[in-house]
Amino acid sequence: MADGWQTQGGNSPGDELMQGLEDLKRTLQRFTKGVGAWLIGAAILVLWLASGFYVVGPSERGIVLRFGEVVNETGPGLRFHLPWPVERHIVVDIARVRSAEVGYRPSGTPGRSGRGAGRTIPKEALMLTGDENIVEVNLVVQYRIQDPVKYLFGAFEPERILHSSAEVALRSAVGGNTIDYTMTDGRLEVQEQAKSSLQGLLDVYQTGIVVTEARLLAVDPPNEVRDAFNDVVRALEDRDRLRQEAEGYQEDVVPKARGEAAQMVQQAEAYKSQRVIRSQGDADRFLRVLAEYEKAKSVTRDRLYLESVERIMPNMEKFILDPQNSGGVVPLLPLKDLSGGGAAAGAAASVIGEAR
Secondary structure: OOHHHOOOOOOOHHHHHHHHHHHHHHHHHHHHHHHHHHHHHHHHHHHHHHOOEEEEOOOEEEEEEEOOEEEEEEOOEEEEOOOOOOEEEEEEEOOOOEEEEEOEEOOOOOOOOOOOOOEEOHHHHEEEOOOOOEEEEEEEEEEEEOOHHHHHHOOOOHHHHHHHHHHHHHHHHHHOOOHHHHHOOOHHHHHHHHHHHHHHHHHHOOOOEEEEEEEEEEEEOOHHHHHHHHHHHHHHHHHHHHHHHHHHHHHHHHHHHHHHHHHHHHHHHHHHHHHHHHHHHHHHHHHHHHHHHHHOHHHHHHHHHHHHHHHHOOOOEEEEOOOOOOOOOOOOOOHHHHHOOOOHHHOOEEEEOOOO
């Protein structure tokens, strides 16, 4: 029975089964080896293509280079370019405001000037003014990137060029003005001159940078003569203060004087009008009296006389006597005053006679 399990080749069915499994295994290994290489190649290709995706922020610009040459400028969003080494990209922030310092460097400790601005750089800060005085100037420049292509490839080390150009522009602006003007009234003008000159130099060098602000932090004479210059500045400030106080006093006094003068003129005009009107009234009255006098001279003369006496002695009792009286005086018994309690001695009587 054991011979019945042997095959024609002398192998048992178990050996044939094992041999078939070995053949299947070798076939699967050959197939798996080819598919694995293909999958690995496909994965590498996908990763290589995926490396071409890049993101540009809202305030950024993307510059695409193909073998070192600029071929595209992209805006914000998800972008794609051919992967390295065919193309590459550079992302530049064009909204961020940067700063550069001339004459000092920021630090946590005060510099030589003692103002807390930082460490003073004498070779940058000391400058010659137009009237041949030495002044120590600290300038801060704020800027941003306007053209990213020029910033990256227009000039070599654009920020270093910015710093050198800022020093040149500042020296030119300070050298064109006197030290007193630079330290006091002309401070803003010197800033604007330095900013304009600096922007012109940056445009000539094609740096792609735009200056947003140039501000003078300190404009002082050297330490050896600083106290004297401070005294001069304080004297100028006192002069301006006194001038302003005088102008304020003038603005207060002059309108009052003008108002008083106008009031006096108006009062004079009113007095003039009053006198004119009264004179005209007196003249009209005189003419009317004259007309009445022409009609009855004696009556008018007596009336005028009596009115004058009444006006001169309004509070005295007056008696009119007939001038034809032989005695000229009539005895008077003031019964009314006697009845008033003995006040007759203080009463006055005027006897008016006509003396013709």
